[in-house]
Amino acid sequence: MTEPVASAEAAIRRRVDDAVKAVRVKDIDRIMSLYAPDLVAFDVVPPLQYVGANAYRQRWQETFAAFSGPIDYEVRDLQITAEGDLGFLHSLNHVKGTSVQGQKTEAWLRWTAGLRRIAGVWLFVHLHVSVPVDLASGRAALDLQPV
Amino acid sequence: MTEPVASAEAAIRRRVDDAVKAVRVKDIDRIMSLYAPDLVAFDVVPPLQYVGANAYRQRWQETFAAFSGPIDYEVRDLQITAEGDLGFLHSLNHVKGTSVQGQKTEAWLRWTAGLRRIAGVWLFVHLHVSVPVDLASGRAALDLQPV
Numbered sequence: 001m002t003e004p005v006a007s008a009e010a011a012i013r014r015r016v017d018d019a020v021k022a023v024r025v026k027d028i029d030r031i032m033s034l035y036a037p038d039l040v041a042f043d044v045v046p047p048l049q050y051v052g053a054n055a056y057r058q059r060w061q062e063t064f065a066a067f068s069g070p071i072d073y074e075v076r077d078l079q080i081t082a083e084g085d086l087g088f089l090h091s092l093n094h095v096k097g098t099s100v101q102g103q104k105t106e107a108w109l110r111w112t113a114g115l116r117r118i119a120g121v122w123l124f125v126h127l128h129v130s131v132p133v134d135l136a137s138g139r140a141a142l143d144l145q146p147v
Numbered sequence: 148m149t150e151p152v153a154s155a156e157a158a159i160r161r162r163v164d165d166a167v168k169a170v171r172v173k174d175i176d177r178i179m180s181l182y183a184p185d186l187v188a189f190d191v192v193p194p195l196q197y198v199g200a201n202a203y204r205q206r207w208q209e210t211f212a213a214f215s216g217p218i219d220y221e222v223r224d225l226q227i228t229a230e231g232d233l234g235f236l237h238s239l240n241h242v243k244g245t246s247v248q249g250q251k252t253e254a255w256l257r258w259t260a261g262l263r264r265i266a267g268v269w270l271f272v273h274l275h276v277s278v279p280v281d282l283a284s285g286r287a288a289l290d291l292q293p294v
Contacts, residue, residue: 040226040237042257046279046288048239049224049257077196079187081261081272083233088261090187090273092195110189110196112259112275114228114235125228126237128259130277132193133287140280140287141193 008082008122012089012115015122016075023073026064032057034124036116041127044109056127065100072096075111076146085117092146093129107131107142155229155269159236159262162269163222170220173211179204181271183263188274191256203274212247219243222258223293232264239293240276254278254289 015034022030035053042049043059050056064071078091089112096106114126132141162181169177182200189196190206197203211218225238236259243253261273279288 042237042259042277042279044280045282046291048255048279048291048293079273081233081263084230086228086230086233086235088233088235088273090189090261090275108195110275110277112189112261112273114237114259114261116228126226126235126259128237128257128275128277130189130257130275131280132189132195133191133278133280135192135287138287138289140282140285142285144193144195146195 005082008084008087008117009080011117011122012080012082012087013078015115015124016078016080016089016091019124020073020075024070026067026071028057028060028064031060036118036123036125039125039127042129043127044129044131067097068100068102069098072106082115087115087117087122089113089115108144108146152229155231155234155264156227158264158269159227159229159234160225162262162271163225163227163236163238166271167220167222171217173214173218175204175207175211178207183265183270183272186272186274189276190274191276191278214244215247215249216245219253229262234262234264234269236260236262255291255293 019034037053039053041056074094076092080089091111093109093111098104109129112128113124115122116125166181184200186200187198188203221241223239227236238258240256240258245251256276259275260271262269263272
């Protein structure tokens with residue numbers, strides 16, 4: 001059965017909402033339920049790629065452990081493209097929180113995701129999250145604001 | 148007309164080959180012919196996003212001007228997912244060259260792209276290229292190798 005495009009986009013939007021809510025309250029099992037087992041993730045931090053959802057689970061657990069309390073996470077400029085059982089999206093995500101050392105931290109991240117509808121459920125099969133870098137200085141650009 | 152999945156993937160693979168060849172010989176017009184006008188690109192360098200193919204054209208011209216001679220550009224671990232008129236892909240891309248100052252430079256980039264078949268032609272509508280960063284030091288990880 002082919003789902004109408006508008007319906008597929010709405011379903012993907014709900015998955016994004018689910019992901020954002022799960023990040024905010026650090027619900028690792030909820031996050032993992034959104035991922036295909038063979039997820040390939042390019043994260044903000046090394047290594048170059050995380051192959052398999054289990055590898056990326058550890059990354060989330062490290063992130064959650066680095067923040068004291070909930071994480072303020074917002075998605076902006078979300079654009080979803082979908083057809084049939086396939087979709088991709090991109091957005092600018094603002095992450096804000098307090099480290100376990102008590103330091104307030106915030107940054108804008110670029111977020112791209114690929115999704116497939118598998119057995120009727122939309123799952124993330126690819127993630128790419130990053131910040132730009134200044135190649136001359138070799139430094140990450142963590143203080144950029146969306147225009 | 149719905150194209151078989153294998154055929155869509157093959158068509159996208161040819162577009163990737165086209166893009167790689169164009170980068171190697173710095174053919175800006177060939178590169179631009181692969182982009183949808185409303186391309187949104189997240190590049191290795193600031194700003195957070197390039198909105199519109201024309202904005203990204205300037206970025207390529209700056210890149211080409213920074214290298215003396217051709218650019219050695221290779222795509223590894225390419226995974227393409229396609230259905231109907233939609234596709235996305237990710238890969239690890241190795242870029243190598245000599246700067247106009249005579250310095251040899253190389254890095255592995257993570258590359259994600261979203262494509263649409265518009266009027267029968269597959270075009271890139273979204274690009275995301277990045278390197279990981281070490282958040283503690285704020286430095287870009289430019290010396291990583293694929294496992």
